[in-house]
Structure formats: structure tokens, C-alpha cells
Amino acid sequence: MTLSEDARERLADVVELQPTKNKELQERWEMESGSDVHQFLESELRDYYYRDENSLVRATAEAAELVGEAPEDGEAPAVHMSENERRVFAVIAGPDERAESVVSVLHSVRSEFDADTEASDVRRALQTLKRKGIVEVVHRTVPTYKLAVAREDVNIEEDEQTD
Numbered sequence: 809m810t811l812s813e814d815a816r817e818r819l820a821d822v823v824e825l826q827p828t829k830n831k832e833l834q835e836r837w838e839m840e841s842g843s844d845v846h847q848f849l850e851s852e853l854r855d856y857y858y859r860d861e862n863s864l865v866r867a868t869a870e871a872a873e874l875v876g877e878a879p880e881d882g883e884a885p886a887v888h889m890s891e892n893e894r895r896v897f898a899v900i901a902g903p904d905e906r907a908e909s910v911v912s913v914l915h916s917v918r919s920e921f922d923a924d925t926e927a928s929d930v931r932r933a934l935q936t937l938k939r940k941g942i943v944e945v946v947h948r949t950v951p952t953y954k955l956a957v958a959r960e961d962v963n964i965e966e967d968e969q970t971d
Contacts, residue, residue: 811874815852819867820875822849822857827864827888858939861890868941887940888965895921896933897962900943900955907945907952910934 811819821836822828830842839845849857849865856871866888889897899916901908908916914930917923934953937943944956 811852816875818848819853819856819871822853822865823867823872823875826866827860827862829864833865858936860888868939870941887942887962889937890933892925892929893933893936894964895923895925896930897937897942897955897959897964900934900953903955903958905954907948907954909950909952913953 830845833845834842856868860866895917899920910931914927917925943953946952
């Protein structure tokens with residue numbers, strides 16, 4: 809996805825202000841409404857942002873690299889994850905392993921964490937991690953998932969809240 813100069817500048821704003829709200833971006837970008845912000849994000853920056861569990865706008869790691877905000881020390885940018893996403897991240901197949909189904913990941917989460925997790929929780933976590941560029945989908949008879957990057961290459965931002 810090639811970005812225009814305007815889109816690249818606005819992406820830099822998202823990286824700088826994250827986590828942020830539509831209202832803050834609306835003021836920065838001098839737009840009429842939060843709906844205009846949402847429309848711009850979806851039409852121009854869809855691959856470079858996501859909303860966390862509190863609906864705050866956050867930039868993907870790829871977005872930070874694209875606008876030159878990757879940490880100079882070589883450390884991976886922090887990735888915000890909910891408790892549910894951290895559990896899925898901890899048990900899902902690695903990049904060099906065979907991708908696994910939602911049900912397989914669900915059983916691993918339940919076994920590893922003795923958690924009363926539902927398939928919909930795992931599916932939601934997988935989709936969020938996919939948007940963040942951490943998980944990839946391998947299409948077989950059913951969609952299967954595995955890490956797109958090595959676990960040690962992901963710096964998880966700790967969160968005080970739980971799911």
C-alpha cells in the first residue's frame with residue numbers, strides 16, 4: 809500500500825499520539841468530525857492502525873517503521889495486548905511450525921492457563937494479532953494461524969487491565 813504525502817504525515821501523527829482517540833486526531837488534522845477521521849483511517853491507513861480493547865487508535869509496528877519511529881536500539885516497538893491476546897500469543901504455533909485452527913489454539917489456552925476461554929475470544933484475539941502483524945493466516949480446509957514473527961521479536965506492552 810503506497811501512501812500519499814498527506815497520509816504518511818497523518819500516519820506519523822497516529823504513531824506519535826498513540827494511544828489516541830478520533831477527537832484528538834480530528835483536532836490535529838483540522839477535520840470536521842470524528843466520522844471524517846474514521847473514514848480517513850479506513851480508506852488511507854487501514855493496514856497501519858488498529859483499535860485496542862478500549863477503542864483507542866494505535867499504530868502497527870510496520871507503521872512505526874514506515875515513518876521512521878522504530879527504536880534506534882534495535883528493540884522491537886512495544887505491542888499492546890489484552891490478557892486474552894497475550895494468552896493466545898503464548899501458545900500459538902511459532903513461525904516455523906504448522907499453523908493451527910482456532911479450536912486447537914482454544915484447547916492450548918484452556919490447558920496452559922486453566923482459563924474458561926470461549927472460541928469467540930480466541931478468534932477475536934487471533935484477528936487482532938493478525939491486524940497487528942504478529943499472526944498470519946494459512947488457508948487450508950479451515951483457516952489456520954501461526955506467528956508471523958518469532959516470539960522474542962515481540963515486545964509486549966504491559967497493561968493494567970484484564971479482559
